[in-house]
Amino acid sequence: MRIANKIIKWHVYVFLYLPLVIMIFFSFNSAKSTSVFEGFSLKWYGELFSSSDTLEALRNTMILAIASAFIATVLGTLAALGIYMVRNKIYKQSMLSVTNIPLMNPDIVTGVSLMLLFVFVGRALGFSQYLNFWTLLIAHVTFNLPYVILNVLPKLNQTDKSLFEAAQDLGAPPPRAFFMVVLPQIVPGIISGAIMAFTLSLDDFVISYYTSSGFQTLPLKIYSMTKKVVKPDMYALSSLIFLVVLVLLLGSNIFQMRAENKTSRVLRKEQKARKKSKEIAV
Amino acid sequence: MKKIVCVIVACAMLIALAALPVSCKRNDTVANLEGDYTGLEGTSLYIVNWGEYISDGSEGTLDIIKAFEKTTGINVTYDDSTPSNEAMYAKLKSGAVAVDIVIPSDYMIQRMIKEDMLQKIDTSKIPNYKYILDEYKNLYFDPQNEYSVPYNVGMVGVIYNKTMVEGTPDSWNLLWDSKYTNNILSFSNPRDAFATAQFLLGQDVNNTDKALWDAAAEKLKEQTPVLQSRVMDEVFNKMEGGNAAVAPYYAGDYLLMKSINDDLEFFYPKEGTNIFVDSMCIPKSARNYEAALMFINFMLENEVALANAEYLCYASAHSGVVNNPDYSFKDNEILYPDSEHKPKTQYFYDLDPEIRSYYEKLWEGIVR
Numbered sequence: 129m130r131i132a133n134k135i136i137k138w139h140v141y142v143f144l145y146l147p148l149v150i151m152i153f154f155s156f157n158s159a160k161s162t163s164v165f166e167g168f169s170l171k172w173y174g175e176l177f178s179s180s181d182t183l184e185a186l187r188n189t190m191i192l193a194i195a196s197a198f199i200a201t202v203l204g205t206l207a208a209l210g211i212y213m214v215r216n217k218i219y220k221q222s223m224l225s226v227t228n229i230p231l232m233n234p235d236i237v238t239g240v241s242l243m244l245l246f247v248f249v250g251r252a253l254g255f256s257q258y259l260n261f262w263t264l265l266i267a268h269v270t271f272n273l274p275y276v277i278l279n280v281l282p283k284l285n286q287t288d289k290s291l292f293e294a295a296q297d298l299g300a301p302p303p304r305a306f307f308m309v310v311l312p313q314i315v316p317g318i319i320s321g322a323i324m325a326f327t328l329s330l331d332d333f334v335i336s337y338y339t340s341s342g343f344q345t346l347p348l349k350i351y352s353m354t355k356k357v358v359k360p361d362m363y364a365l366s367s368l369i370f371l372v373v374l375v376l377l378l379g380s381n382i383f384q385m386r387a388e389n390k391t392s393r394v395l396r397k398e399q400k401a402r403k404k405s406k407e408i409a410v
Numbered sequence: 411m412k413k414i415v416c417v418i419v420a421c422a423m424l425i426a427l428a429a430l431p432v433s434c435k436r437n438d439t440v441a442n443l444e445g446d447y448t449g450l451e452g453t454s455l456y457i458v459n460w461g462e463y464i465s466d467g468s469e470g471t472l473d474i475i476k477a478f479e480k481t482t483g484i485n486v487t488y489d490d491s492t493p494s495n496e497a498m499y500a501k502l503k504s505g506a507v508a509v510d511i512v513i514p515s516d517y518m519i520q521r522m523i524k525e526d527m528l529q530k531i532d533t534s535k536i537p538n539y540k541y542i543l544d545e546y547k548n549l550y551f552d553p554q555n556e557y558s559v560p561y562n563v564g565m566v567g568v569i570y571n572k573t574m575v576e577g578t579p580d581s582w583n584l585l586w587d588s589k590y591t592n593n594i595l596s597f598s599n600p601r602d603a604f605a606t607a608q609f610l611l612g613q614d615v616n617n618t619d620k621a622l623w624d625a626a627a628e629k630l631k632e633q634t635p636v637l638q639s640r641v642m643d644e645v646f647n648k649m650e651g652g653n654a655a656v657a658p659y660y661a662g663d664y665l666l667m668k669s670i671n672d673d674l675e676f677f678y679p680k681e682g683t684n685i686f687v688d689s690m691c692i693p694k695s696a697r698n699y700e701a702a703l704m705f706i707n708f709m710l711e712n713e714v715a716l717a718n719a720e721y722l723c724y725a726s727a728h729s730g731v732v733n734n735p736d737y738s739f740k741d742n743e744i745l746y747p748d749s750e751h752k753p754k755t756q757y758f759y760d761l762d763p764e765i766r767s768y769y770e771k772l773w774e775g776i777v778r
Contacts, residue, residue, distance in 0.1 A: 159670055160666075160670070161646070161647065161650045161651070161670045162647050163647045163648075163650045163651025163652075163653070163670075164650055164651060164670055164671065166670075175468055175469065179467075179468065181466070181488075240500070240504075243501070243504055243506050244504060244506075246506065247504055247505055247506050257508065258505070258506050258507070259506050259507055337491055337493070337497065337501075338500075338501065338506075341456070341487075341489065341506070341507040342456065342487040342489055344489070344491065348491035349461070349490075349491065351461075351491065351493055352460065352461025352462075352490050352491045352492055352493060353461045353462055353643070356461070356462045356643060356646075356663065357462075357643060357646045357666075358643070359462065359468065361468075
């Protein structure tokens with residue numbers, strides 16, 4: 129049984145990481161191909177750093193992802209809170225259904241409909257340019273919102289309402305009670321919602337294509353290489369991003385381990401102190 | 411708390427990475443310019459093109475857009491995120507973006523002219539237009555040369571691995587040969603795939619007879635058992651790595667593949683093949699018509715056209731390039747076959763929506 133578990137576990141790891149390993153391997157290829165490894169070379173890393181459009185696309189992607197994730201997280205948390213507080217069951221259900229619409233829609237439907245909306249509003253308000261960075265940002269926040277809401281809402285449902293009331297009983301005004309009692313409990317949901325929003329925004333092509341003009345992001349750049357080969361400086365870029373994420377995750381895990389060891393050490397000390405005081409009392 | 415800090419640090423690192431000063435100097439100067447590129451400094455130009463479809467300075471080539479900006483002082487927004495002609499069309503039609511220069515394929519230009527989406531190009535204001543070869547003037551989609559200027563010419567042919575295929579094939583029926591079962595690739599889009607069958611059956615690729623399309627669909631269904639898969643850009647890896655023996659694709663891309671795998675050979679099928687011309691057009695929504703004309707003239711400068719032709723590896727419609735002794739593909743028998751080896755070619759025309767939906771429906775039946 130244990131062996132079967134191990135085998136399955138390793139299969140999963142291989143499927144997840146083998147493509148990444150191959151990509152990193154071929155980012156050092158001196159030829160432009162991913163089937164023939166001609167020689168080791170750092171040429172593509174050089175190309176990457178001297179290609180100002182790729183770096184600009186990276187910068188744009190980062191700015192867009194961070195901004196849309198941040199805004200979606202704030203709005204999404206507020207929305208989740210609002211939905212949680214609603215008493216009327218029908219209203220609550222309909223709000224939840226509406227939240228699901230961007231999730232259910234194919235990207236192209238969302239993309240084209242947003243594009244038409246922006247053209248309509250732009251014409252009505254007399255803008256000269258209908259699509260720009262702001263329309264792209266609005267589009268990204270739109271498709272990120274449901275994911276944030278659906279991450280925060282379960283955490284809210286898990287909180288103990290009586291804690292919130294108890295805090296108010298003890299004299300805290302409702303906002304203070306929220307920030308000091310409820311928010312710390314839902315923080316894991318907020319963070320996972322934010323990370324999900326960031327990842328989705330980083331990854332999106334279809335919606336970005338139809339709601340932007342001129343603001344180049346990495347997915348737009350990479351997906352356009354459909355008739356010819358993907359340039360290997362993209363492999364170099366992806367390898368570097370993977371490395372950064374890996375370092376971060378390892379770092380955060382080490383931090384967590386240290387923090388847990390610290391708390392467990394403190395807890396053990398307290399237990400010993402309590403035991404001693406009991407003995408003394410006896 | 412620590413997690414949030416980590417995320418912020420990560421983002422800061424990535425942004426810092428992106429903000430690194432560009433170290434290598436890109437090749438962005440053009441000597442010997444013939445045209446006059448003054449007078450429009452500070453204005454903007456919005457160009458929509460395909461990905462990897464212009465010489466962009468990678469691996470030491472000329473960075474045409476930067477060179478143009480440097481020469482004219484115009485700010486160029488170069489949008490090369492187009493995945494397909496249809497997506498390009500949808501975005502233009504909706505009026506969402508004001509594009510000055512767009513570079514669609516021939517059949518899409520025909521559709522856009524029909525739907526009045528393009529402006530007339532005043533070729534008298536483009537002195538370098540004289541370099542366009544006569545054989546690429548007065549083409550079916552723009553008989554009076556009013557709406558487009560040729561950018562790139564390509565032909566479809568068949569690539570095969572000479573160590574995996576016997577003899578010297580010369581016909582489309584190589585793609586149906588059961589000797590090479592599971593080693594044959596084909597196109598993943600319906601128009602190109604149908605054409606392979608239509609040429610083999612001797613049909614006109616632009617016919618509107620549903621019975622003929624049915625016959626072509628039957629022929630494609632016969633092919634399915636011997637096919638390895640339907641691909642577009644995956645063909646590069648498969649042919650270079652020797653994972654497939656036969657594939658139809660564009661002549662210029664064959665030359666790229668050959669430089670990686672020398673066993674690859676190419677032929678134009680005797681029954682005929684598809685030729686396409688991508689051209690530069692100016693949509694009606696253009697904001698800077700004068701700059702667009704200037705850009706077209708710049709693209710037709712001898713040095714610029716040569717750099718672009720070298721980068722794209724396709725055939726050029728520019729007489730200065732074709733006759734240039736320094737052109738590495740000059741008289742290349744694949745890109746510029748002589749009259750003896752010149753294949754019979756057909757252009758794809760823009761087909762009626764009725765026929766389009768008919769063959770798309772047939773296609774669904776084939777790929778299922």
